[in-house]
Amino acid sequence: EPEVTQTPSHQVTQMGQEVILRCVPISNHLYFYWYRQILGQKVEFLVSFYNNEISEKSEIFDDQFSVERPDGSNFTLKIRSTKLEDSAMYFCASSDMGGTGNTIYFGEGSWLTVV
Amino acid sequence: GQQVMQIPQYQHVQEGEDFTTYCNSSTTLSNIQWYKQRPGGHPVFLIQLVKSGEVKKQKRLTFQFGEAKKNSSLHITATQTTDVGTYFCAAKGAQKLVFGQGTRLTINP
Numbered sequence: 316e317p318e319v320t321q322t323p324s325h326q327v328t329q330m331g332q333e334v335i336l337r338c339v340p341i342s343n344h345l346y347f348y349w350y351r352q353i354l355g356q357k358v359e360f361l362v363s364f365y366n367n368e369i370s371e372k373s374e375i376f377d378d379q380f381s382v383e384r385p386d387g388s389n390f391t392l393k394i395r396s397t398k399l400e401d402s403a404m405y406f407c408a409s410s411d412m413g414g415t416g417n418t419i420y421f422g423e424g425s426w427l428t429v430v
Numbered sequence: 431g432q433q434v435m436q437i438p439q440y441q442h443v444q445e446g447e448d449f450t451t452y453c454n455s456s457t458t459l460s461n462i463q464w465y466k467q468r469p470g471g472h473p474v475f476l477i478q479l480v481k482s483g484e485v486k487k488q489k490r491l492t493f494q495f496g497e498a499k500k501n502s503s504l505h506i507t508a509t510q511t512t513d514v515g516t517y518f519c520a521a522k523g524a525q526k527l528v529f530g531q532g533t534r535l536t537i538n539p
Contacts, residue, residue: 357532373526417522
């Protein structure tokens with residue numbers, strides 16, 4: 316079964332450093348997302364991306380965050396200057412269509428620890 | 431913004447007992463999705479409910495969508511140790527999922 320893959324699975328970084336989390340969405344999917352989950356809490360929406368632009372973003376997704384689809388397969392999340400509170404599991408997800416009726420498939424996540 | 435409330439936060443049962451988690455919204459939902467997240471894992475899609483009063487079953491799991499489309503439930507009959515995990519409901523908008531807080535299910539074998 317096709318799956319969303321993410322790298323790295325775990326990254327430890329110092330506060331203030333830049334981090335790039337990488338994702339390869341399912342190949343025929345057109346909609347891409349990033350979610351995050353702070354330990355023990357619910358999954359929170361960060362951003363959705365379609366047709367090479369952000370279609371929606373949450374309050375969490377401030378100027379420190381950016382997303383990019385640098386080529387035909389990768390989808391990246393960059394955090395410019397990490398803060399302690401950015402420590403979380405970051406999930407990439409994709410779907411073949413937008414709208415309310417479609418299944419979103421999640422990757423296994425990248426665990427970010429900021430020290 | 432849209433919020434989805436889920437209860438209980440935790441549930442511990444003996445293997446073989448039933449389990450139910452409830453999801454509520456103050457606004458009418460166009461649909462509700464359910465996900466399971468194993469410990470250390472990622473959310474895995476279980477099902478989507480769209481119609482008012484809809485009931486769907488997957489083996490021992492029964493999913494319901496309320497008549498007013500403001501609440502939903504997931505019921506597991508005769509739990510097994512493989513059911514351990516956190517169950518999330520999520521309201522699907524055009525561009526995003528809004529997750530409930532989740533119910534963490536632990537099972538005593």
